[in-house]
Amino acid sequence: MIHNYVRTVTSLLFFVTMINVQLSAQDEDVAMIQQLHETILKNGSCYSTLHTLCTSHPGRIAGSPNYLGAAEYTRNILSKIPSVKAKLQECKANHWVRGDVEDVLILNDKGELERMEALSLGNSVSTNGAGLMAEVIEVHSLDEVDKLGEAISGKIVFFNRPMDPTKIKTFNAYGGAVDQRVYGASRVAKYGGVAALVRSMTTRLDNYPHTGVTIYEDSLAKVPGFALSTFDAERLSAAIKKGPVKVFVNTNCRSEGMKSAPNVIGEIIGSEYPNEIIVIGGHLDSWDVGQGAHDDGAGCVQAIEVLQAFNRLGYRPKRTIRCVLFSNEENGLEGGKTYAKEANKNKEFHIAALESDSGGFSPRGFSFEADTSVFKSYYKSVSKWLPLLESYGLQFEMGGSGADIGPLKSQKGLLIGLRPDSQRYFDFHHTTIDTIDNVNQRELELGAGAMASLIYLIDKYGLK
Amino acid sequence: MIHNYVRTVTSLLFFVTMINVQLSAQDEDVAMIQQLHETILKNGSCYSTLHTLCTSHPGRIAGSPNYLGAAEYTRNILSKIPSVKAKLQECKANHWVRGDVEDVLILNDKGELERMEALSLGNSVSTNGAGLMAEVIEVHSLDEVDKLGEAISGKIVFFNRPMDPTKIKTFNAYGGAVDQRVYGASRVAKYGGVAALVRSMTTRLDNYPHTGVTIYEDSLAKVPGFALSTFDAERLSAAIKKGPVKVFVNTNCRSEGMKSAPNVIGEIIGSEYPNEIIVIGGHLDSWDVGQGAHDDGAGCVQAIEVLQAFNRLGYRPKRTIRCVLFSNEENGLEGGKTYAKEANKNKEFHIAALESDSGGFSPRGFSFEADTSVFKSYYKSVSKWLPLLESYGLQFEMGGSGADIGPLKSQKGLLIGLRPDSQRYFDFHHTTIDTIDNVNQRELELGAGAMASLIYLIDKYGLK
Numbered sequence: 001m002i003h004n005y006v007r008t009v010t011s012l013l014f015f016v017t018m019i020n021v022q023l024s025a026q027d028e029d030v031a032m033i034q035q036l037h038e039t040i041l042k043n044g045s046c047y048s049t050l051h052t053l054c055t056s057h058p059g060r061i062a063g064s065p066n067y068l069g070a071a072e073y074t075r076n077i078l079s080k081i082p083s084v085k086a087k088l089q090e091c092k093a094n095h096w097v098r099g100d101v102e103d104v105l106i107l108n109d110k111g112e113l114e115r116m117e118a119l120s121l122g123n124s125v126s127t128n129g130a131g132l133m134a135e136v137i138e139v140h141s142l143d144e145v146d147k148l149g150e151a152i153s154g155k156i157v158f159f160n161r162p163m164d165p166t167k168i169k170t171f172n173a174y175g176g177a178v179d180q181r182v183y184g185a186s187r188v189a190k191y192g193g194v195a196a197l198v199r200s201m202t203t204r205l206d207n208y209p210h211t212g213v214t215i216y217e218d219s220l221a222k223v224p225g226f227a228l229s230t231f232d233a234e235r236l237s238a239a240i241k242k243g244p245v246k247v248f249v250n251t252n253c254r255s256e257g258m259k260s261a262p263n264v265i266g267e268i269i270g271s272e273y274p275n276e277i278i279v280i281g282g283h284l285d286s287w288d289v290g291q292g293a294h295d296d297g298a299g300c301v302q303a304i305e306v307l308q309a310f311n312r313l314g315y316r317p318k319r320t321i322r323c324v325l326f327s328n329e330e331n332g333l334e335g336g337k338t339y340a341k342e343a344n345k346n347k348e349f350h351i352a353a354l355e356s357d358s359g360g361f362s363p364r365g366f367s368f369e370a371d372t373s374v375f376k377s378y379y380k381s382v383s384k385w386l387p388l389l390e391s392y393g394l395q396f397e398m399g400g401s402g403a404d405i406g407p408l409k410s411q412k413g414l415l416i417g418l419r420p421d422s423q424r425y426f427d428f429h430h431t432t433i434d435t436i437d438n439v440n441q442r443e444l445e446l447g448a449g450a451m452a453s454l455i456y457l458i459d460k461y462g463l464k
Numbered sequence: 465m466i467h468n469y470v471r472t473v474t475s476l477l478f479f480v481t482m483i484n485v486q487l488s489a490q491d492e493d494v495a496m497i498q499q500l501h502e503t504i505l506k507n508g509s510c511y512s513t514l515h516t517l518c519t520s521h522p523g524r525i526a527g528s529p530n531y532l533g534a535a536e537y538t539r540n541i542l543s544k545i546p547s548v549k550a551k552l553q554e555c556k557a558n559h560w561v562r563g564d565v566e567d568v569l570i571l572n573d574k575g576e577l578e579r580m581e582a583l584s585l586g587n588s589v590s591t592n593g594a595g596l597m598a599e600v601i602e603v604h605s606l607d608e609v610d611k612l613g614e615a616i617s618g619k620i621v622f623f624n625r626p627m628d629p630t631k632i633k634t635f636n637a638y639g640g641a642v643d644q645r646v647y648g649a650s651r652v653a654k655y656g657g658v659a660a661l662v663r664s665m666t667t668r669l670d671n672y673p674h675t676g677v678t679i680y681e682d683s684l685a686k687v688p689g690f691a692l693s694t695f696d697a698e699r700l701s702a703a704i705k706k707g708p709v710k711v712f713v714n715t716n717c718r719s720e721g722m723k724s725a726p727n728v729i730g731e732i733i734g735s736e737y738p739n740e741i742i743v744i745g746g747h748l749d750s751w752d753v754g755q756g757a758h759d760d761g762a763g764c765v766q767a768i769e770v771l772q773a774f775n776r777l778g779y780r781p782k783r784t785i786r787c788v789l790f791s792n793e794e795n796g797l798e799g800g801k802t803y804a805k806e807a808n809k810n811k812e813f814h815i816a817a818l819e820s821d822s823g824g825f826s827p828r829g830f831s832f833e834a835d836t837s838v839f840k841s842y843y844k845s846v847s848k849w850l851p852l853l854e855s856y857g858l859q860f861e862m863g864g865s866g867a868d869i870g871p872l873k874s875q876k877g878l879l880i881g882l883r884p885d886s887q888r889y890f891d892f893h894h895t896t897i898d899t900i901d902n903v904n905q906r907e908l909e910l911g912a913g914a915m916a917s918l919i920y921l922i923d924k925y926g927l928k
Contacts, residue, residue, distance in 0.1 A: 038630040166502040168856055168910070203906065362826070362885045364857065392632055393828065393885075421826045421857075421885060423906045442667065442887045446632070 029388055032315070032456055037392065037449040039312050046305035046448050047441040049077060050298060050360070054291035054436040061122075062285040062328035062335070063095025063259030070284055071264050074325055077304060078266030081311050084323075085269075088262035091338040093328035095259040096123055098288050099252035103131060104197065104226050106236060107246040116236065117207045117229035120253045121181060121198065121214040122287060122331050125222040131250030134194050138240050142179055145187045153192030156247055158199075159184045160237055162230075163426065165203045170422040171358070174201055178212070185214045185225035195249050196225040199233035201426060207231050208431040211287050213331050224251055227430075261285065261327040263335045266307060270319040270459075277320045277343075278458055279353035280306050280451060283329035283336075283404050290434035294425065298360030298444055299418075300325045305448040306455055317459045319351065326404035329357070333403060340407035352458050354416040354451060355402025359428075360444040361420035365395035366454060371412045378414045381463045388457070394450055414463055416454070420447055493852055496779070496920055501856065501913040503776050510769035510912050511905040513541060514762060514824070518755035518900040525586075526749040526792035526799070527559030527723030534748055535728050538789055541768060542730030545775050548787075549733075552726035555802040557792035559723040560587050562752050563716035567595065568661065568690050570700060571710040580700065581671045581693035584717045585645060585662065585678040586751060586795050589686040595714030598658050602704050606643060609651045617656030620711055622663075623648045624701055626694075627890065629667040634886040635822070638665055642676070649678045649689035659713050660689040663697035665890060671695050672895040675751050677795050688715055691894075725749065725791040727799045730771060734783040734923075741784045741807075742922055743817035744770050744915060747793035747800075747868050754898035758889065762824030762908055763882075764789045769912040770919055781923045783815065790868035793821070797867060804871035816922050818880040818915060819866025823892075824908040825884035829859035830918060835876045842878045845927045852921070858914055878927055880918070884911055 040046070057070035071088060078086035104118035137152055139145055140161040145152060159180035167173040178201055185196040200210035207229045214225040226249060228236065239245045264284060270276065282299020286292020303323045310317065327335030343350065354366075370378050379398065386396055401415035409415060420443070428434040504510070521534035535552060542550035568582035601616055603609055604625040609616060623644035631637040642665055649660040664674035671693045678689040690713060692700065703709045728748060734740065746763020750756020767787045774781065791799030807814065818830075834842050843862065850860055865879035873879060884907070892898040 037632065041629045165505045165906070168501065170906075362887050423826050423910065424904050427904070440888050440891070442629070442634075446887065 029457065033388055033453040035313055036309050036452040036456065039309050040305060040445050040449045040452065041442070043312060044305055044445050044448060045308060046301040047444055049304060050293065050301040050439060050444065051436050053297045053301065054293050058291040059288040060284060060286045060292050061096065061288040062093035062261035062331060063256070064288070067261055067285055067327070071262050074264045074284060074300060074304065078264065078307070078323060081266070081307050083268050083311060084266045084307055086266040089265050089339065089342065090260065091262050091327050091334055092258040093261040093332055093334040095256040096331055097254055097256055099126065099254060101250055101252040103248065103250040104228065105248040106239065107133070107248065113248055116232035117209050118226045118232070119209040119211040119289060120251045121185065121225035121227055122211050123213050123215065124185065124225045124251065124253050126252045126254055127224055127250050129252070131248050132194055133246055133248040136197070136236065136240060136245050136247050138237055142183055142187050145191065149191050152188065155193050156195045156197060156249065157184070157188045157193045158197040158236060160199045160233055162199060163201060163203050170203065170426050173203060174426060177201060181212050181227065182215050185223055186217045186220055189221040189223045193223060195223050197228050197247070198225060200227045200230050201429065202230060204427055205230045205234065208433055210430045211289060212430045224249060261334065263327050263339055264325040265322060266304070267320055267322040268307060268310070268317055271316050272318040274320050275349060276351045276462070277322055277348055278455060279322050279324050279350055279405060279408070280455055281324035281326055281404060282356050283327070284325040285328050285330055285335070287330055287430050289430070289432045291436060293434050293436050293439050294359035294428050295430065295434055296329070296357045298439060298447070299356030302356050302360070302444065302448040302451055306452040309448070309452045315456070319459045321455065321459065329404050336404035336407050343408065350408050350411050350413040351463060352414040352416060353401070353405035353408050354418065354455060355405045356418040356447060356451060357402045357404070358418065358420050358422065359425040360439045360447060361424060362443045363394060363418060363420050363447045363450040365397060365419045367397050367399040367401060367417040367419050369399065369401050369415045371409060374412050378463050382414070385457045389450070389453060392450060392453070418447055418451055493921065497852055497917040499777055500773050500916040500920060503773050504769060504909050504913045504916065505906070507776060508769055508909050508912060509772065510765040511908055513768060514757065514765040514903060514908065515900050517761045517765065518757050522755040523752040524748060524750045524756050525560065525752040526557035526725035526795060527720070528752070531725055531749055531791070535726050538728045538748060538764060538768065542728065542771070542787060545730070545771050547732050547775065548730045548771055550730040553729050553803065553806065554724065555726050555791050555799050556722040557725040557796055557798040559720040560795055561718055561720050563590070563718060565714055565716040567712065567714040568692065569712040570703065571597070571712065577712055580696035581673050582690045582696070583673040583675040583753060584715045585649065585689035585691055586675050587677050587679065588649065588689045588715065588717050590716045590718055591688055591714050595712050596658055597710055597712040600661070600700065600704060600709050600711050602701055606647055606651050609655065613655050616652065619657050620659045620661060620713065621648070621652045621657045622661040622700060624663045624697055626663060627665060627667050634667065634890050637667060638890060641665060645676050645691065646679050649687055650681045650684055653685040653687045657687060659687050661692050661700070661711070662689060664691045664694050665893065666694060668891055669694045669698065672897055674894045675753060676894045688713060725798065727791050727803055728789040729786060730768070731784055731786040732771060732774070732781055735780050736782040738784050739813060740815045740926070741786055741812055742919060743786050743788050743814055743869060743872070744919055745788035745790060745868060746820050747791070748789040749792050749794055749799070751794055751894050753894070753896045755900060757898050757900050757903050758823035758892050759894065759898055760793070760821045762903060762911070763820035766820050766824070766908065766912040766915055770916045773912070773916045779920070783923045785919065785923065793868050800868035800871050807872065814872050814875050814877040815927060816878040816880060817865070817869035817872050818882065818919060819869045820882040820911060820915060821866045821868070822882065822884050822886065823889040824903045824911060825888060826907045827858060827882060827884050827911045827914040829861060829883045831861050831863035831865060831881040831883050833863065833865050833879045835873060838876050842927050846878070849921045853914070853917060856914060856917070882911055882915055
């Protein structure tokens with residue numbers, strides 16, 4: 001009887017202790033997540049870091065002097081955080097240069113050439129020292145080019161399928177239209193076309209052309225590609241409806257070959273599991289136009305802010321937290337590939353990697369992916385934390401993560417993408433107006449707060 | 465046996481039929497909500513309506529010619545929607561006028577007066593034909609004024625408690641600071657102070673003063689009140705830390721008495737329950753500075769868009785859907801009070817009222833309130849619809865609705881507020897930069913889509 005009583009009391013005490021431990025752990029997490037948000041909203045420096053990055057190192061195309069300046073600037077910022085070891089990781093990337101000639105001119109009824117707002121697509125070849133004039137054929141898909149076949153020979157092909165405005169998430173609309181920009185020029189070359197014009201990737205009607213990568217098939221000839229502003233895409237389309245239209249294009253853009261374009265890395269070594277690495281990052285390169293503010297200066301400064309917030313709060317992580325600012329996401333992904341290759345060579349295991357590369361807008365959650373053999377168990381683990389993050393307006397979903405961390409997928413860690421509100425992203429993406437004045441400080445900071453909170457939870461609990 | 469068999473088959477058939485009915489009702493709702501979003505994102509006119517409202521009828525303070533122009537413009541827009549009956553509902557409001565003199569000048573070390581960025585608070589009295597100069601006392605709360613008591617006699621009191629940047633929802637930060645603007649001038653007068661300066665209601669540091677209402681106690685003297693830009697609030701505070709500071713204030717703002725400022729109403733009579741009214745609306749008046757784009761042109765054009773979307777899809781509501789654009793929300797709420805008074809007089813029952821008055825930003829959900837005797841049952845009803853709206857990024861919460869529909873609460877219907885993302889609202893609220901170029905078309909349209917979807921569900925199912 002006494003024995004039973006003791007056992008019962010012991011069990012009860014154990015039970016009560018467990019509840020207390022659980023409660024206090026949860027209270028601790030609630031408090032820590034609140035403190036992380038508070039320090040970032042009150043004392044964060046990500047917005048001022050982004051301001052300097054954008055204004056002193058704009059147009060950070062990989063391999064350019066501006067890219068190298070940005071790498072040195074961010075390495076220096078990271079190195080000033082106590083407990084962070086910062087370095088550059090060597091990486092080479094093809095340095096593409098826009099050049100100083102860039103004309104897309106429409107021949108009007110009166111025989112005059114009128115300028116249209118256009119940008120050479122990133123990676124495009126030049127018009128070989130002279131412009132070229134040709135009739136324009138309007139199409140709405142790559143398939144349509146295949147169907148036209150030799151009929152496009154000697155012509156300029158104008159891809160004019162808009163992003164679908166009825167998609168609620170604008171990235172889905174982008175995904176549904178961007179094949180024209182990426183593969184259009186090469187497809188045109190296949191049938192003897194002489195250049196590609198592509199309607200800019202945005203649902204807005206405005207005067208800003210959106211550049212972005214075009215990829216050539218090695219086996220085919222290369223013809224130049226241009227993005228047209230949506231206003232001018234409408235204008236060109238309207239002109240074509242009235243009868244044959246000729247356009248003159250001229251560009252001296254070129255590749256300058258492989259150049260140094262290092263990744264920037266800053267890490268805090270974990271106190272208990274130093275060999276379990278958690279990456280947070282964005283990509284430091286941008287297109288050459290604009291300041292790369294949302295794409296992806298925002299992601300870089302948010303990742304830096306996570307380390308700074310941990311430092312301000314005196315949080316010593318159990319696992320190794322590594323901030324990686326990747327190179328060359330826009331034009332070849334050399335940064336992400338190099339990072340993963342080195343990591344594999346050094347047998348470094350990445351338990352998780354979180355990328356912010358969808359703009360510095362109000363955060364709405366995270367998207368998770370992993371190798372199918374481990375995904376379910378990871379997603380179950382992280383789903384337990386959702387109640388801690390919901391009051392910050394955050395939700396979880398399964399889906400893609402980020403281009404730069406993609407090459408780590410074979411390590412079977414968890415890959416995560418920050419998911420900000422997507423409505424305004426394609427107003428600015430790859431344009432001259434992707435600038436600091438179009439970034440809202442609170443929205444940027446809340447994204448950093450969301451990232452810091454999730455990294456804290458992964459670091460503390462792992463993914464069991 | 466046969467009998468049993470027949471019964472079983474009959475039951476099974478009944479069961480299958482029930483599932484079909486339920487499924488098809490749900491499918492119908494999914495399809496309708498998708499169509500509502502698609503028509504608004506593709507063919508909606510709310511952004512162009514807002515553009516005209518902002519550029520042709522800016523600064524729509526109730527009782528002003530601009531307000532009357534806006535009322536006529538929106539009545540006309542509503543009247544052009546087939547099946548909508550549009551009218552003006554007479555209402556009178558105190559017409560406050562800023563005047564052409566508005567100076568807040570700080571006396572510097574050299575004895576010179578330097579301009580600070582300031583706006584008279586709405587409803588403020590003038591400085592009676594002449595400016596006044598006095599020493600400034602900085603305080604951080606109304607209580608502090610009470611404690612200082614007669615020590616503030618003859619002084620200008622400067623309220624400098626900032627909005628708390630660590631609140632995730634900016635409206636909570638606003639609620640925690642705005643008492644200084646609303647009651648500061650009157651509290652100062654109580655102890656013989658001569659004017660009130662109030663730090664602008666924003667978490668940003670910038671040069672834009674934010675006006676807004678100040679309310680006087682009838683029993684006390686009235687002294688003028690001004691909003692200072694946050695930069696100048698910091699500057700004034702820094703100056704005060706060095707020693708006594710004098711400021712000169714001068715304004716000839718004034719009340720022009722009660723003027724006509726009608727509500728604008730457009731309604732579709734319900735086909736089955738015409739006596740059950742569902743209100744959707746915003747307020748048509750704005751402050752006199754800026755264009756009243758987010759506050760609250762956005763809410764007005766979204767409410768109009770709901771009727772237009774129903775019309776474009778040929779949706780004939782069962783209940784009476786009434787779009788109400790309220791007058792004088794900013795400076796007395798006469799529009800909301802008049803509307804409720806007339807409704808009660810005419811024994812009109814409002815099953816629900818939905819207001820959009822938190823800016824034209826990306827919608828994140830709805831907030832619900834009602835008389836406590838009915839709230840629980842209503843909230844249970846609407847909660848069933850959440851799965852239909854979650855894929856649009858919408859969540860439900862209990863909380864406030866909107867100032868203009870508040871007076872309907874005693875009718876015991878459901879009151880609802882659209883809840884857009886709040887991060888940027890106080891960048892623009894009550895300033896010269898609350899303009900159309902700071903409204904994103906997609907964000908505005910998605911808000912209208914959310915409103916149309918919820919109104920469709922309430923109309924179709926009621927609140928049983």
